[in-house]
Amino acid sequence: MESITKFDRTPTMSTYLVAYVVGEYDYIETKDSNGISMRVYTPLGKKEHGNFALDLASKVLPFYAEYFNIKYPIAKADQIAIPDFASRAMENWGLITYREIALLIDPKSSSLTVRQRNAMTISHELAHQWFGNLVTMDWWTDLWLNEGFARWIQYLAVDRFYPEWDVWTQYVADVFSQFLVLDALKSSHPIEVPIGHPSEIDGIFDTISYAKGSSVIRMLHDYIGDDAFRKGLHNYLKDYSYKNTVTFNLWSHLAKASGKPLIEVMSSWTLQMGYPLVTVYEEQQSNKTRIIKLTQQRFIADGSSDDENLQWTIPITIFTKSNPKSIAKEILMDKPEITITLENISEDDWIKLNYNSIGLYRVKYEPKTLARLNEPIANKILSPQDRLMIQDDVAALCNAGHQSFVDYLKLLLSYKDEDNFTVWKSIASTIGNLSSLLEYTDYFDQFKKYRLNLCSSIQNRIGWDATTNENPLVAMLRPIILTLMGKSGDQAIIDEAKNRFQQHINGNLIDPNIRPAVYVVVSHYGDENTQEELQKLYKAADMNEEKVRLLTAMGQSLNPASIEKTLQFVFEGDNVRMQDAYIGIAGCASSRVGRDIVWKFLQKNWTKLVERFGESSVFLIYFVESCLSNFADEKLVSEIESFFHSANTSTVTLAVKQVIETIQMRSNVLKRDSKAIEEYLSQQ
Numbered sequence: 207m208e209s210i211t212k213f214d215r216t217p218t219m220s221t222y223l224v225a226y227v228v229g230e231y232d233y234i235e236t237k238d239s240n241g242i243s244m245r246v247y248t249p250l251g252k253k254e255h256g257n258f259a260l261d262l263a264s265k266v267l268p269f270y271a272e273y274f275n276i277k278y279p280i281a282k283a284d285q286i287a288i289p290d291f292a293s294r295a296m297e298n299w300g301l302i303t304y305r306e307i308a309l310l311i312d313p314k315s316s317s318l319t320v321r322q323r324n325a326m327t328i329s330h331e332l333a334h335q336w337f338g339n340l341v342t343m344d345w346w347t348d349l350w351l352n353e354g355f356a357r358w359i360q361y362l363a364v365d366r367f368y369p370e371w372d373v374w375t376q377y378v379a380d381v382f383s384q385f386l387v388l389d390a391l392k393s394s395h396p397i398e399v400p401i402g403h404p405s406e407i408d409g410i411f412d413t414i415s416y417a418k419g420s421s422v423i424r425m426l427h428d429y430i431g432d433d434a435f436r437k438g439l440h441n442y443l444k445d446y447s448y449k450n451t452v453t454f455n456l457w458s459h460l461a462k463a464s465g466k467p468l469i470e471v472m473s474s475w476t477l478q479m480g481y482p483l484v485t486v487y488e489e490q491q492s493n494k495t496r497i498i499k500l501t502q503q504r505f506i507a508d509g510s511s512d513d514e515n516l517q518w519t520i521p522i523t524i525f526t527k528s529n530p531k532s533i534a535k536e537i538l539m540d541k542p543e544i545t546i547t548l549e550n551i552s553e554d555d556w557i558k559l560n561y562n563s564i565g566l567y568r569v570k571y572e573p574k575t576l577a578r579l580n581e582p583i584a585n586k587i588l589s590p591q592d593r594l595m596i597q598d599d600v601a602a603l604c605n606a607g608h609q610s611f612v613d614y615l616k617l618l619l620s621y622k623d624e625d626n627f628t629v630w631k632s633i634a635s636t637i638g639n640l641s642s643l644l645e646y647t648d649y650f651d652q653f654k655k656y657r658l659n660l661c662s663s664i665q666n667r668i669g670w671d672a673t674t675n676e677n678p679l680v681a682m683l684r685p686i687i688l689t690l691m692g693k694s695g696d697q698a699i700i701d702e703a704k705n706r707f708q709q710h711i712n713g714n715l716i717d718p719n720i721r722p723a724v725y726v727v728v729s730h731y732g733d734e735n736t737q738e739e740l741q742k743l744y745k746a747a748d749m750n751e752e753k754v755r756l757l758t759a760m761g762q763s764l765n766p767a768s769i770e771k772t773l774q775f776v777f778e779g780d781n782v783r784m785q786d787a788y789i790g791i792a793g794c795a796s797s798r799v800g801r802d803i804v805w806k807f808l809q810k811n812w813t814k815l816v817e818r819f820g821e822s823s824v825f826l827i828y829f830v831e832s833c834l835s836n837f838a839d840e841k842l843v844s845e846i847e848s849f850f851h852s853a854n855t856s857t858v859t860l861a862v863k864q865v866i867e868t869i870q871m872r873s874n875v876l877k878r879d880s881k882a883i884e885e886y887l888s889q890q
């Protein structure tokens with residue numbers, strides 16, 4: 207039988223946004239409040255897994271139409287799940303494609319974390335339907351604006367419909383602090399980069415473009431206010447509808463709407479790499495005034511000084527103990543050094559810079575100034591954003607040698623009664639980095655005891671099981687704490703995890719929110735039988751989300767044979783889709799013993815991997831970053847350098863540079879601080 211399909215005429219659009227999908231799918235459909243037809247296509251038999259996405263998208267689409275004050279430009283807004291997909295999602299106009307895990311939600315076995323992540327991705331792609339599709343950047347140089355904007359506004363949309371998730375706090379831990387790590391490397395790049403060859407394009411879809419780009423937008427939005435921002439944005443989108451444009455045009459529209467000198471302020475953030483470290487010196491005067499001197503210099507991860515002497519125009523905010531919920535001083539710092547006078551401030555009052563961590567800078571305080579912050583951290587007077595960034599900044603300063611890691615370990619004790627999910631997520635990340643370093647010392651067990659002491663109070667409070675009507679953030683906090691405690695050797699937690707895992711195999715399923723923690727803990731201490739059980743579960747799982755949970759845990763074993771088996775499982779046969787392989791190998795490289803095995807594996811199989819994944823594949827970059835960054839031995843630097851020199855895979859050149867810089871930094875930290883940390887831990 208033959209049939210003819212006629213398509214409507216498409217509007218003027220960029221070719222990279224055209225998509226066709228051919229295949230057998232089920233779908234569900236609705237119309238949004240403006241009458242736009244919306245469908246979610248799912249694999250056959252999984253219609254109900256599309257409900258979450260359809261419901262959210264039908265609310266977010268009219269929200270954007272109202273926010274931009276521009277109607278959704280075309281007649282339909284469809285979304286579809288693709289079985290094996292290199293990206294997480296792609297914003298094709300009217301037919302957004304996703305990995306299954308990024309779109310589908312099983313009401314019975316999807317975790318809150320995945321729901322939240324999907325809400326983010328869906329809101330991101332829908333924002334592109336205007337910002338990116340209706341108005342398209344002229345050239346790849348401005349890619350960061352496209353992605354940075356969508357990454358920012360996705361938080362605005364999700365916050366609107368799920369205020370209980372407190373996503374703006376999570377933004378600071380997940381996006382802002384991530385950019386601060388990468389952009390501190392000497393091998394970083396400005397977010398506006400000239401692109402002359404197609405091979406240079408893939409490399410700029412990186413954390414710096416997305417995370418710094420959106421942090422710049424967040425700072426800008428705060429600087430000019432929502433009204434001016436929306437007005438300028440509307441005019442920009444109207445003026446360039448169905449056309450191409452450049453970053454400058456957005457700045458000039460926003461400058462006009464706000465009356466503020468944007469172009470001067472923004473260029474220091476977009477045209478040069480890096481960001482400043484603001485150092486605070488203070489001197490108390492007799493008449494309740496305090497003189498604050500601020501200096502700026504580029505913050506470089508390994509503490510080396512900035513030869514180029516880069517300078518930024520920084521919107522600085524300061525607030526103090528007497529009025530902790532409002533800004534005492536706001537000033538645009540456009541010089542290497544400025545002096546500010548604070549009135550009405552008592553001798554022992556704390557001060558803090560960067561209210562709610564919106565400005566793109568790290569802060570270094572003198573020891574007495576930092577010590578005063580222990581109190582508002584412990585009694586939670588400071589916002590979660592500020593609490594988490596204080597320890598994040600101090601950890602970075604320790605890595606750079608501005609401070610000793612003993613200072614960091616002392617500071618963390620102020621967080622013993624912390625109960626905020628996002629603050630803990632951030633601590634788990636900084637402490638995870640330190641753990642992967644101290645793994646290379648012979649006092650690692652003592653450090654595990656320190657970790658147990660740090661999280662015992664929160665673990666006692668939240669336990670294993672969800673209570674009725676529990677705050678969703680507590681449900682997301684639980685697996686973080688259980689994993690941290692389990693990996694630190696808490697025997698009761700290890701036993702309970704094993705017990706629950708056994709029951710799970712027998713059909714008494716574990717709550718999906720804590721399942722990742724149980725899988726990781728049993729895998730960590732498990733033998734080859736555990737490994738087999740995990741693989742069996744993997745093969746039986748018909749949801750990508752469940753497979754990813756299992757794959758994440760599988761390689762996190764301390765048993766070399768299990769790690770080898772995981773690598774085989776991931777790369778041989780067709781057990782694991784290509785899109786998920788990096789998740790499996792990253793798990794294997796998460797321990798000292800696994801890292802060595804993975805590095806040997808990569809060297810032996812690199813040519814095959816390049817062939818299979820393609821020589822410009824972003825997965826090669828993921829392999830390099832996630833498998834090699836956590837070494838701490840300088841000997842590895844020359845090994846890695848010479849291997850990739852002869853491998854000659856240009857896609858990973860930047861990633862290799864970043865990895866090498868990171869390893870050198872870590873090795874220096876050990877040389878510098880290891881003795882002092884050992885001494886401190888032995889006194890605990």
Ligand SMILES: [Zn+2]
Binds near residue numbers: 297353
């Ligand atoms: Zn995007």
